[in-house]
Amino acid sequence: MILIRRLLGDVLREQRLRQGRTLRDVSSTAQVSLGYISEIERGQKEASSELLASICAALDVPLSEILAEVSDAVAMEEAALAIAVDEAAAPAAGAPGDVVASAA
Numbered sequence: 624m625i626l627i628r629r630l631l632g633d634v635l636r637e638q639r640l641r642q643g644r645t646l647r648d649v650s651s652t653a654q655v656s657l658g659y660i661s662e663i664e665r666g667q668k669e670a671s672s673e674l675l676a677s678i679c680a681a682l683d684v685p686l687s688e689i690l691a692e693v694s695d696a697v698a699m700e701e702a703a704l705a706i707a708v709d710e711a712a713a714p715a716a717g718a719p720g721d722v723v724a725s726a727a
Contacts, residue, residue: 629666653681
């Protein structure tokens with residue numbers, strides 16, 4: 624199952640780290656508790672739209688950019704899941720119990 628909150632947290636953490644900023648710095652600027660931002664980044668809490676807007680403003684990144692990155696991450700996970708399902712559904716060649724016709 625794809626968890627949006629986990630992917631959102633990953634994107635927010637990556638953005639913060641790209642900027643070389645600490646949780647404490649973003650927490651102070653966004654006026655959101657450090658612990659809560661940490662839980663969001665770890666995918667343990669769902670961010671409300673208001674909270675997400677505050678974090679994006681603190682990171683000086685448009686919300687649309689964050690959501691686009693999350694959307695891209697969802698698409699990649701969906702593709703990986705589809706490949707895994709296809710591979711699991713494909714019968715293994717020469718698996719025990721398979722009947723193999725011979726050309727005699």
